[in-house]
Amino acid sequence: MELENTSLRMLLVGGDKLKRAMKQPYTIVNNYGPTENTVVATSGVINPEEGSLSIGRAIANTRAYILGDGDQVQPEGIAGELCVAGRGL
Template sequence: MRESKPTILLIGGDKLKQFRKQSYTLYNNYGPTENTVVTTSFKVEQMEDNIPIGKPISNTKIYILNASDQLQPVGVVGELCIAGEGLARGYWNREELTAEKFVQNPFEPSERMYRTGDLARWLPNGNIEYIGRVDHQVKIRGFRIELGEVEAQLLKAKG
């Protein structure tokens, strides 16, 4: 007789909007490429209005900051920032963007921190809830698109 093993499905790359109990265990992962793809993880067990993205994985630190780089308390929305072992060195041949997004960690000056541009908040149980973006960037099929760039191209074509 063949032994059945539990099946686990890891998902990420976009906001999880629905959940239905299945025969497999589902983990909702969050993480930008700038931090080796998975930064937080959440075992989904029921449908929620806004399915959390979970808690930081090992060797990862998450900060949720206001516009003055102050830590936000539980329940208050701010920019999700990442520090830790998985952080990239920066963007290839994009020094200006690297300097803007990969900044000195104000809480551990010997470390760098990545400013994701994502809005989130801590939940009372220690999980993180993804809210949206601080800018007008959207993701379409995994590609980051700046709506301002689309608008500029449409205005060029109109003339």
């Protein structure tokens, strides 16, 4: 992302949670997947101007839950443990 690029239209990043992003003339898509999952579990377009870098939403045939104490599903925006379910496991 630090290199100037005028021909790229989309950059797919993956592996770990994206830690930083800079405004670019191309679209940045963050693909996230914990080790236990087959490559990608969540995906989402990144807008560096929003401030936070989301891991996106669950991809097809995958479900992602944020669980709190007692394995209760957390409301949106509340921190917890990421649990992934679906065909990629």
